[in-house]
Amino acid sequence: MKATTTGFRIVLGVMMGLALTRVPCSAQSDVGTVASVVGALEVQRGRDRTWQPLLIGGSVLRSDRIRTGSDAAAKIILHDDSVLDFGAETQLTVERFAPDADAQRQRSLLKLAQGTLRVLQVDSAGGARGRYEIETPTAVINARAPAFVVQYDVRGEHTDVVGVEGLVEVQGTIGVIEQGVQVGPRQFTRVLKGRLPSPPEDLTPERFAAYQQSLVIVGTGSRETLDADHPLVAARLLRPDDRPGTTGRAGPIEGSYLRPKGPGETLAEQYSRDLGARTQPIPEFRYQNPGEVPPN
């Protein structure tokens, strides 16, 4: 068992070393940080075609290909304070990232190959902060809107764009020079392969919620409830007197456990004065004093 554990540690160490060497950070610029992960979140970085796990706090680099697994979700904060929410089985490439200062001159380009993506981009006034262009196989979305959802269905080969806040401009990939459609809050448009966007439609509250439901993650996806690092769960003693045989009194642990009192009377004398104080047969003394001749 010990050898197995040692071997496991060696293999783990080698793998970690390889992982570190195979995911270069310096060659590409850091564009964001993973804030939440539920399930699998993986990255394909640089020329390396293998998928590496991406953990909370991990960096997202320009040109990274990111994907989530089935029953998974993730949240990434970009350095322009935009938030990308990934649904299950989503794959995205950060083709280009425009820092905040360049946002007016250059758009950030995200390529959504499949799945669901929600973009939140707001400034302190509540308006859109960045300027994103999102490409799917069937649509191009130019958005300065504070919040919107893009969903590409690989099987159906169509893109759904849902407005959450602000106006989102959507075009088909075949007609980028054509006039696109503008999708407002609680509206959606669908772009089929080789088609132009459908006219925007209002969504029922249920359908609107359904597009975003799978994007909700509670916290970082780690266990963050208050029991997580609680001393009780960590198998620590909550009180100094949480010891066998005690009755629950509190007090620091130090010195001897014993506190004997000073010597005193015997146990019987403590519990009965009548026993302790009268130790001689008084009638016998009345009958005959010591040293005296017994009465006839």
Place this chain on the structure above:
Amino acid sequence: MKRRRGLTGRLLTFWAALLAVAVVRPVPALANARSQALYAKGLIPFHAGRWDDAYRFFDEAVGADPEDALAVYYRGLTEARRGLAEPAVTDIQLALRLWPDLPGAPLDLGVLYFNAEQYDQAEPWLQRAYQQPWSRFVAALFMGVSRLRRGDNAGAHQFLSEAATDPELRPAAEYYDALALFREGQAQAARERLTLLQTEHPDTEVGRAAAEYLQTGAVPPAAPVPLAAGARRWSAYGNLAFEYDSNVGLAPNDVGIQRSRSYGRQSDGRAVLGFGGGYRVVDNDQVSATLSYGFSQSLHVNLNAYDLQGHQVRLDVATPPRPWFQLGLSGWYDFYALNYQTFYQEGVGVPWVTLFEGRVSATQFYYRFRSRDYFRGPLDPFLDGYNNAVGLRQYALLGAEDRVLDVGYQFDDEDPISRNGNDFQYQGHQFDVRVQGDLGQIAHATGGYLFHLMQGDFANSRNVSGFVRRDAQHQFVIRFERPVAAHVIANLTYLGTINVSNTDEFSYDRNIVSVGVGIQF
């Protein structure tokens, strides 16, 4: 390995629960984009334990959308991590109102109330968490310890046994379950749990505590509490008992002697009243001194001539217990009246030292001087005299703070003052053993046996053959005490004495059974 599997399993369960919540159950009303973005930004410092930074983002998020349930919830969690329990409770309860199915929130509220030792308030939240599959076992752990704190040991055992089925929670659950079993009086089962715990989880704090207990039988005492300003310096007691005494006059067992003396064995019942109190006149880092007084009066049903009244004034001076020793001096004066007439008085002085051997054993050495003076016949002046004694007593814990065994030996020399008192001059060897401890939650029990061999120095005037008197006295004590209300303790006591003497006039036996109730403050 078990721990890793348990943790992974719980995380997978947790993720599955979160997804189930997100996908199947209704999500809260969607917060505005700004609030959601600020909440998301707060998660990074939150995950890194930078609570102040996290709080700032969550607080801004709540400002952007006061109905963002997740932002409110995480502000509450952050407040809890910063030690601000009250606002944490407020925020988490608000988050639950905004999103009634918010996972984790009931458990968090239960833990917050648990931490504040508000177990009644914790219970309903922990119950809610217990109903959720992903938090069932951890809620069971907290509920178990909560029940233990409230004195519901059976309830604690039920929940802790269930919590112990989760590998990650097993060490804590088994340890606290052992405590519950101890307090239920199931010491054997408790020890079995601790044995398993120290084997399977030796590196945990509870595993080490279990090992310490099993190896040394030791438990830490509540350390002496320094006298705080305004702390109570006085103590008081009162008691009332009804006793049966099989041989009030200590008549000899020999019926022939009884007949020849025209007195016989007489049993009787009596009531015994006692009260007293003490006052700590000095209490500092160097010394403490307590002055106390006690009064007792027995009232016999028939044999009123044996009604005994006692007064005792006592002074106890001692240093605080040092790591390896304690010094003390005790002295007391007794005055007795028999049949409401002066009987005798005595003064006793006892200097002593206690040496602590480690944490579970101590030895006490003492010298005792006693001077006794009878006021009137028939015992005056024959039993007036001095008694010098030296003794030692060895104390040892038997696995619990209140379970103590002590064994003592004493040599004493009785030196009567009057010439005819030589009948009672002796050198004595006394051995005694005492044990006390709790019988579960039923009662506190004390048992003792004492053997006192008294070898006379001179021929006894009652022995025609002229050999010296030799007495061997056996004393037996069994006492049970049980609290029946605050400050009120009921007791049942048996006291037995068998005095075997080569002088038949002094051979007797005596049995006393006492039922009483006492109050202590």
